[in-house]
Amino acid sequence: MSTPFSFTLIITDGAARRGEIVTPHGRVQTPAFMPVGTAGTVKAMTADAVRATGAAIVLGNTYHLMLRPGAERIAALGGLHRFMDWPGPILTDSGGFQVMSLAKLRRLDTDGVTFQSHLDGSAHRLTPARSIKIQHMLDATITMVLDECTSFPATPDEARGSMELSMRWAQRSREAFKPRDGYGLFGIVQGSVYPDLRKASAEALRRIGFDGYAIGGLAIGEGQATTFAVLDATVAHLPADAPRYLMGVGTPDDIIGAVQRGIDMFDCVIPTRAGRTARAYTSRGVVNLRNARFADDGTPLDETCGCPACRRHGHAYLHHLFKAGEMLGPMLLTWHNVQYYQDLMRGLRAAIADHRLDAHVAAVRAGWAPEEPS
Secondary structure, eight states, rough: OOOOOOOEEEEEEEEEEEEEEETEEEEESSSEOOOOTTTOOTTOHHHHHHHHTOOOOOOEEHHHHHTOHHHHHHHHOOOOOHHTTTEEEEEEEEHHHHHHHHHHHHEEHHHHHHHHOOTTTOOOEEEEEHHHHHHHHTTSSEEEEEOOOOOSOOHHHHHHHHHHHHHHHHHHHHHHHOOOOOEEEEEEOOOOTTTHHHHHHHHHHHHHHOSEEEEEEOSSSOOOHHHHHHHHHHHGSSSSSSSEEEETOOOHHHHHHHHHHTTEEOOHHHHHHHHHHTEEETTTTTTTTOOGGGGTTOOOOOTTTTHHHHHHHHHHHHHHHHHOOHHHHHHHHHHHHHHHHHHHHHHHHHHHHTTTTTHHHHHHHHOOOOOOOO
Protein backbone atom coordinates (compact mmCIF):
# COMPACT_ATOMS: atom_id res chain seq x y z
CA MET A 1 0.00 0.00 0.00
CA SER A 2 1.38 3.42 -0.91
CA THR A 3 1.89 6.16 1.68
CA PRO A 4 0.60 9.66 0.84
CA PHE A 5 2.59 12.76 1.66
CA SER A 6 0.93 14.44 4.62
CA PHE A 7 1.52 16.91 7.41
CA THR A 8 -0.34 16.72 10.72
CA LEU A 9 -0.30 19.63 13.14
CA ILE A 10 -0.33 17.90 16.52
CA ILE A 11 -0.19 20.73 19.04
CA THR A 12 0.81 24.37 19.32
CA ASP A 13 2.42 26.52 22.02
CA GLY A 14 1.87 30.12 21.04
CA ALA A 15 2.92 30.32 17.40
CA ALA A 16 5.26 27.32 17.75
CA ARG A 17 4.08 24.06 16.22
CA ARG A 18 4.65 20.38 16.92
CA GLY A 19 3.81 18.23 13.91
CA GLU A 20 4.58 15.18 11.81
CA ILE A 21 5.37 14.73 8.12
CA VAL A 22 4.57 11.33 6.63
CA THR A 23 6.28 10.14 3.45
CA PRO A 24 6.93 6.79 1.73
CA HIS A 25 10.51 7.02 2.98
CA GLY A 26 9.62 7.58 6.62
CA ARG A 27 8.19 10.03 9.13
CA VAL A 28 9.65 13.34 10.23
CA GLN A 29 8.82 14.85 13.61
CA THR A 30 8.72 18.64 13.48
CA PRO A 31 10.22 21.07 14.19
CA ALA A 32 13.09 19.29 12.46
CA PHE A 33 16.65 20.07 11.43
CA MET A 34 17.92 18.54 8.18
CA PRO A 35 21.68 17.90 8.04
CA VAL A 36 23.06 19.19 4.75
CA GLY A 37 24.28 16.46 2.40
CA THR A 38 24.91 18.78 -0.54
CA ALA A 39 26.83 16.36 -2.75
CA GLY A 40 25.28 13.14 -1.49
CA THR A 41 27.11 13.12 1.84
CA VAL A 42 26.94 14.99 5.12
CA LYS A 43 30.55 16.13 5.22
CA ALA A 44 32.83 14.12 7.54
CA MET A 45 30.03 11.72 8.54
CA THR A 46 28.93 8.27 7.47
CA ALA A 47 25.23 7.68 6.90
CA ASP A 48 25.24 5.47 10.00
CA ALA A 49 26.66 8.33 12.05
CA VAL A 50 23.98 10.72 10.78
CA ARG A 51 21.29 8.17 11.64
CA ALA A 52 22.76 7.72 15.12
CA THR A 53 22.12 11.41 15.90
CA GLY A 54 18.40 10.86 15.36
CA ALA A 55 18.20 12.83 12.10
CA ALA A 56 15.15 11.68 10.11
CA ILE A 57 15.65 13.66 6.89
CA VAL A 58 18.65 15.05 5.03
CA LEU A 59 19.12 17.61 2.27
CA GLY A 60 20.74 17.14 -1.13
CA ASN A 61 21.35 19.70 -3.84
CA THR A 62 20.36 19.81 -7.50
CA TYR A 63 23.19 22.13 -8.59
CA HIS A 64 26.02 20.08 -7.12
CA LEU A 65 24.62 16.66 -8.05
CA MET A 66 23.80 17.66 -11.64
CA LEU A 67 27.43 18.72 -12.09
CA ARG A 68 28.98 15.79 -10.28
CA PRO A 69 28.35 12.85 -10.64
CA GLY A 70 25.27 13.72 -12.75
CA ALA A 71 21.58 13.07 -12.11
CA GLU A 72 21.37 10.52 -14.92
CA ARG A 73 24.19 8.49 -13.39
CA ILE A 74 22.59 8.56 -9.94
CA ALA A 75 19.26 7.48 -11.44
CA ALA A 76 20.94 4.58 -13.25
CA LEU A 77 22.49 3.50 -9.94
CA GLY A 78 19.13 3.35 -8.19
CA GLY A 79 18.53 6.94 -7.07
CA LEU A 80 19.98 9.12 -4.36
CA HIS A 81 18.56 7.10 -1.45
CA ARG A 82 20.48 4.01 -2.54
CA PHE A 83 23.48 5.96 -3.82
CA MET A 84 24.18 7.61 -0.44
CA ASP A 85 22.77 4.85 1.79
CA TRP A 86 19.93 7.00 3.10
CA PRO A 87 16.57 5.20 2.81
CA GLY A 88 14.84 7.95 4.78
CA PRO A 89 13.31 11.13 3.38
CA ILE A 90 15.51 13.43 1.28
CA LEU A 91 14.72 17.04 0.39
CA THR A 92 16.61 18.46 -2.58
CA ASP A 93 17.23 22.16 -3.00
CA SER A 94 16.51 23.25 -6.56
CA GLY A 95 19.90 24.85 -7.24
CA GLY A 96 18.75 28.47 -7.44
CA PHE A 97 20.85 29.66 -4.50
CA GLN A 98 23.99 27.87 -5.69
CA VAL A 99 23.63 29.33 -9.18
CA MET A 100 23.56 32.77 -7.55
CA SER A 101 26.40 32.16 -5.10
CA LEU A 102 28.78 29.78 -6.90
CA ALA A 103 28.25 29.72 -10.66
CA LYS A 104 30.34 31.78 -13.07
CA LEU A 105 28.95 34.11 -15.75
CA ARG A 106 25.32 33.68 -14.72
CA ARG A 107 22.82 34.88 -17.37
CA LEU A 108 19.24 35.08 -16.20
CA ASP A 109 16.18 35.25 -18.47
CA THR A 110 12.46 34.72 -18.15
CA ASP A 111 12.73 30.99 -18.89
CA GLY A 112 15.70 30.03 -16.71
CA VAL A 113 19.37 30.60 -16.13
CA THR A 114 22.51 29.78 -18.13
CA PHE A 115 25.71 29.50 -16.16
CA GLN A 116 29.22 28.16 -16.10
CA SER A 117 30.16 25.48 -13.60
CA HIS A 118 32.35 26.59 -10.73
CA LEU A 119 34.18 23.27 -11.13
CA ASP A 120 35.41 23.40 -14.72
CA GLY A 121 33.74 26.32 -16.47
CA SER A 122 31.43 24.10 -18.54
CA ALA A 123 28.16 25.68 -19.69
CA HIS A 124 24.81 24.54 -18.25
CA ARG A 125 21.18 25.53 -18.51
CA LEU A 126 18.73 25.27 -15.63
CA THR A 127 15.03 25.90 -16.13
CA PRO A 128 12.11 25.12 -13.82
CA ALA A 129 11.31 22.00 -15.83
CA ARG A 130 14.93 20.85 -15.91
CA SER A 131 15.37 21.37 -12.15
CA ILE A 132 12.21 19.37 -11.45
CA LYS A 133 13.34 16.60 -13.82
CA ILE A 134 16.74 16.37 -12.11
CA GLN A 135 15.11 16.10 -8.70
CA HIS A 136 12.78 13.41 -10.07
CA MET A 137 15.79 11.44 -11.33
CA LEU A 138 17.39 11.78 -7.90
CA ASP A 139 14.15 10.40 -6.41
CA ALA A 140 13.84 13.30 -3.97
CA THR A 141 11.08 12.79 -1.42
CA ILE A 142 10.54 16.55 -1.31
CA THR A 143 11.26 18.57 -4.43
CA MET A 144 11.80 22.34 -4.35
CA VAL A 145 10.68 24.72 -7.08
CA LEU A 146 13.37 26.61 -8.95
CA ASP A 147 13.58 30.19 -7.74
CA GLU A 148 15.89 33.16 -7.94
CA CYS A 149 17.43 33.92 -4.58
CA THR A 150 17.18 37.71 -4.47
CA SER A 151 20.48 39.35 -3.61
CA PHE A 152 20.83 41.49 -0.50
CA PRO A 153 20.52 44.39 -0.34
CA ALA A 154 17.94 44.93 -3.07
CA THR A 155 15.75 47.92 -3.86
CA PRO A 156 11.97 47.42 -3.74
CA ASP A 157 11.82 47.38 -7.55
CA GLU A 158 14.65 44.85 -7.79
CA ALA A 159 13.05 42.66 -5.15
CA ARG A 160 9.66 42.83 -6.84
CA GLY A 161 11.06 41.86 -10.23
CA SER A 162 13.00 38.98 -8.71
CA MET A 163 10.00 37.76 -6.70
CA GLU A 164 7.66 37.90 -9.68
CA LEU A 165 10.13 35.91 -11.77
CA SER A 166 10.31 33.29 -9.00
CA MET A 167 6.50 33.07 -8.94
CA ARG A 168 6.42 32.44 -12.70
CA TRP A 169 9.03 29.74 -12.21
CA ALA A 170 7.00 28.29 -9.34
CA GLN A 171 4.02 27.87 -11.66
CA ARG A 172 6.21 26.18 -14.29
CA SER A 173 7.74 23.96 -11.62
CA ARG A 174 4.26 22.90 -10.50
CA GLU A 175 3.33 22.06 -14.09
CA ALA A 176 6.54 20.05 -14.60
CA PHE A 177 6.23 18.07 -11.38
CA LYS A 178 5.01 14.51 -11.85
CA PRO A 179 2.72 13.64 -8.94
CA ARG A 180 3.63 10.39 -7.21
CA ASP A 181 1.90 9.07 -4.14
CA GLY A 182 3.80 10.27 -1.10
CA TYR A 183 6.16 12.70 -2.85
CA GLY A 184 5.90 16.43 -2.13
CA LEU A 185 6.60 19.70 -3.94
CA PHE A 186 7.36 22.85 -1.95
CA GLY A 187 7.02 26.44 -3.14
CA ILE A 188 9.46 29.15 -2.02
CA VAL A 189 8.41 32.59 -0.75
CA GLN A 190 10.64 35.43 -1.94
CA GLY A 191 10.41 39.21 -1.62
CA SER A 192 13.61 40.23 0.18
CA VAL A 193 12.95 42.27 3.35
CA TYR A 194 9.72 43.88 2.14
CA PRO A 195 6.55 42.70 3.93
CA ASP A 196 4.20 43.59 1.05
CA LEU A 197 6.29 41.53 -1.37
CA ARG A 198 6.49 38.59 1.02
CA LYS A 199 2.70 38.67 1.38
CA ALA A 200 2.20 38.84 -2.38
CA SER A 201 4.61 35.94 -2.89
CA ALA A 202 2.94 33.76 -0.25
CA GLU A 203 -0.48 34.43 -1.71
CA ALA A 204 0.72 33.63 -5.23
CA LEU A 205 2.13 30.30 -4.05
CA ARG A 206 -1.09 29.43 -2.23
CA ARG A 207 -3.06 30.03 -5.42
CA ILE A 208 -0.77 27.61 -7.27
CA GLY A 209 -0.95 25.07 -4.44
CA PHE A 210 1.95 23.19 -2.89
CA ASP A 211 2.52 20.44 -0.32
CA GLY A 212 4.74 22.73 1.77
CA TYR A 213 5.97 26.31 1.78
CA ALA A 214 9.56 27.45 2.19
CA ILE A 215 10.81 30.92 3.06
CA GLY A 216 13.89 31.69 0.99
CA GLY A 217 16.16 34.65 0.47
CA LEU A 218 17.19 34.99 4.13
CA ALA A 219 20.42 34.34 6.05
CA ILE A 220 22.33 36.15 3.29
CA GLY A 221 23.51 39.13 5.30
CA GLU A 222 20.36 40.83 6.58
CA GLY A 223 20.92 39.99 10.28
CA GLN A 224 18.81 38.13 12.80
CA ALA A 225 16.47 40.97 13.73
CA THR A 226 15.53 41.49 10.09
CA THR A 227 15.15 37.75 9.54
CA PHE A 228 12.70 37.54 12.43
CA ALA A 229 10.81 40.62 11.19
CA VAL A 230 10.42 38.99 7.76
CA LEU A 231 9.16 35.81 9.38
CA ASP A 232 6.64 37.77 11.43
CA ALA A 233 5.41 39.39 8.20
CA THR A 234 5.27 36.14 6.23
CA VAL A 235 4.11 33.25 8.41
CA ALA A 236 0.59 34.64 8.82
CA HIS A 237 0.07 34.29 5.06
CA LEU A 238 1.08 30.62 4.93
CA PRO A 239 -1.46 27.80 5.37
CA ALA A 240 -1.57 26.23 8.81
CA ASP A 241 -2.05 22.72 7.42
CA ALA A 242 1.25 22.55 5.49
CA PRO A 243 4.87 22.42 6.69
CA ARG A 244 6.87 25.67 6.76
CA TYR A 245 10.55 25.49 5.91
CA LEU A 246 13.08 28.27 6.59
CA MET A 247 15.91 27.69 4.14
CA GLY A 248 19.56 27.94 5.17
CA VAL A 249 19.03 28.92 8.82
CA GLY A 250 21.00 28.86 11.00
CA THR A 251 22.59 29.10 14.46
CA PRO A 252 20.83 27.49 17.43
CA ASP A 253 19.56 30.91 18.48
CA ASP A 254 18.23 31.58 14.97
CA ILE A 255 16.41 28.25 14.98
CA ILE A 256 14.88 28.81 18.41
CA GLY A 257 13.54 32.22 17.37
CA ALA A 258 12.12 30.82 14.14
CA VAL A 259 10.45 27.91 15.93
CA GLN A 260 8.81 30.43 18.26
CA ARG A 261 7.45 32.11 15.10
CA GLY A 262 5.91 28.94 13.66
CA ILE A 263 8.62 27.40 11.45
CA ASP A 264 8.73 23.60 11.13
CA MET A 265 11.83 22.72 9.10
CA PHE A 266 15.43 23.94 8.90
CA ASP A 267 18.71 23.22 7.17
CA CYS A 268 22.11 24.84 7.47
CA VAL A 269 25.79 24.08 6.88
CA ILE A 270 26.77 25.71 10.18
CA PRO A 271 27.07 22.55 12.34
CA THR A 272 29.19 20.66 9.80
CA ARG A 273 31.29 23.67 8.78
CA ALA A 274 31.92 24.56 12.41
CA GLY A 275 32.93 20.96 13.12
CA ARG A 276 35.61 21.15 10.44
CA THR A 277 37.00 24.36 11.95
CA ALA A 278 37.23 23.23 15.61
CA ARG A 279 34.10 25.04 16.78
CA ALA A 280 31.70 23.01 18.92
CA TYR A 281 28.10 23.87 19.81
CA THR A 282 27.49 22.82 23.40
CA SER A 283 25.00 23.34 26.22
CA ARG A 284 27.31 26.07 27.54
CA GLY A 285 27.72 27.85 24.20
CA VAL A 286 30.22 27.73 21.35
CA VAL A 287 33.64 26.29 22.25
CA ASN A 288 36.80 26.73 20.19
CA LEU A 289 38.84 23.53 20.54
CA ARG A 290 41.99 25.22 19.23
CA ASN A 291 42.17 27.26 22.41
CA ALA A 292 45.40 26.40 24.28
CA ARG A 293 43.56 26.15 27.61
CA PHE A 294 42.14 22.78 26.53
CA ALA A 295 45.55 21.09 26.08
CA ASP A 296 45.43 19.53 29.57
CA ASP A 297 41.65 19.36 30.01
CA GLY A 298 40.49 15.74 30.16
CA THR A 299 36.83 16.52 30.90
CA PRO A 300 34.11 15.77 28.31
CA LEU A 301 33.26 18.43 25.75
CA ASP A 302 29.61 18.38 26.87
CA GLU A 303 28.42 16.13 29.69
CA THR A 304 24.83 16.38 28.41
CA CYS A 305 25.75 14.89 25.00
CA GLY A 306 25.87 11.21 24.06
CA CYS A 307 27.97 11.45 20.88
CA PRO A 308 31.32 9.58 20.66
CA ALA A 309 33.33 12.78 21.02
CA CYS A 310 31.73 13.42 24.40
CA ARG A 311 31.35 9.83 25.65
CA ARG A 312 34.84 8.59 24.79
CA HIS A 313 37.15 11.60 24.71
CA GLY A 314 37.98 14.80 26.51
CA HIS A 315 38.76 18.37 25.48
CA ALA A 316 42.49 17.62 25.43
CA TYR A 317 42.23 14.82 22.86
CA LEU A 318 40.00 16.85 20.55
CA HIS A 319 42.36 19.82 20.92
CA HIS A 320 45.28 17.56 20.03
CA LEU A 321 43.57 16.22 16.90
CA PHE A 322 43.05 19.70 15.49
CA LYS A 323 46.54 20.90 16.41
CA ALA A 324 48.00 17.78 14.74
CA GLY A 325 45.85 18.17 11.64
CA GLU A 326 44.29 14.73 12.07
CA MET A 327 41.09 14.13 10.07
CA LEU A 328 39.46 12.44 13.06
CA GLY A 329 39.10 15.84 14.73
CA PRO A 330 36.66 17.25 12.15
CA MET A 331 34.87 13.89 12.02
CA LEU A 332 34.26 13.72 15.76
CA LEU A 333 33.36 17.38 16.13
CA THR A 334 30.99 17.32 13.14
CA TRP A 335 29.20 14.33 14.66
CA HIS A 336 28.97 16.21 17.93
CA ASN A 337 27.55 19.37 16.32
CA VAL A 338 24.92 17.46 14.33
CA GLN A 339 24.04 15.60 17.54
CA TYR A 340 23.70 18.92 19.36
CA TYR A 341 21.33 20.25 16.70
CA GLN A 342 19.20 17.09 16.82
CA ASP A 343 19.09 17.23 20.62
CA LEU A 344 18.10 20.89 20.40
CA MET A 345 15.17 20.00 18.13
CA ARG A 346 14.10 17.13 20.40
CA GLY A 347 14.04 19.51 23.34
CA LEU A 348 12.00 22.07 21.44
CA ARG A 349 9.49 19.44 20.32
CA ALA A 350 9.04 18.15 23.88
CA ALA A 351 8.67 21.68 25.26
CA ILE A 352 6.00 22.58 22.70
CA ALA A 353 4.09 19.38 23.49
CA ASP A 354 4.17 20.26 27.21
CA HIS A 355 3.28 23.95 26.66
CA ARG A 356 6.52 25.10 28.29
CA LEU A 357 8.44 26.39 25.29
CA ASP A 358 9.25 29.85 26.62
CA ALA A 359 10.64 28.48 29.90
CA HIS A 360 12.65 25.84 28.03
CA VAL A 361 14.11 28.41 25.66
CA ALA A 362 15.05 30.71 28.54
CA ALA A 363 16.88 27.84 30.25
CA VAL A 364 18.75 26.87 27.08
CA ARG A 365 19.87 30.42 26.39
CA ALA A 366 20.86 30.96 30.02
CA GLY A 367 23.42 28.19 29.69
CA TRP A 368 25.24 29.80 26.78
CA ALA A 369 28.41 31.76 27.53
CA PRO A 370 29.80 34.27 25.01
CA GLU A 371 31.66 32.61 22.13
CA GLU A 372 35.38 32.18 22.79
CA PRO A 373 37.90 34.01 20.57
CA SER A 374 39.93 32.05 18.04
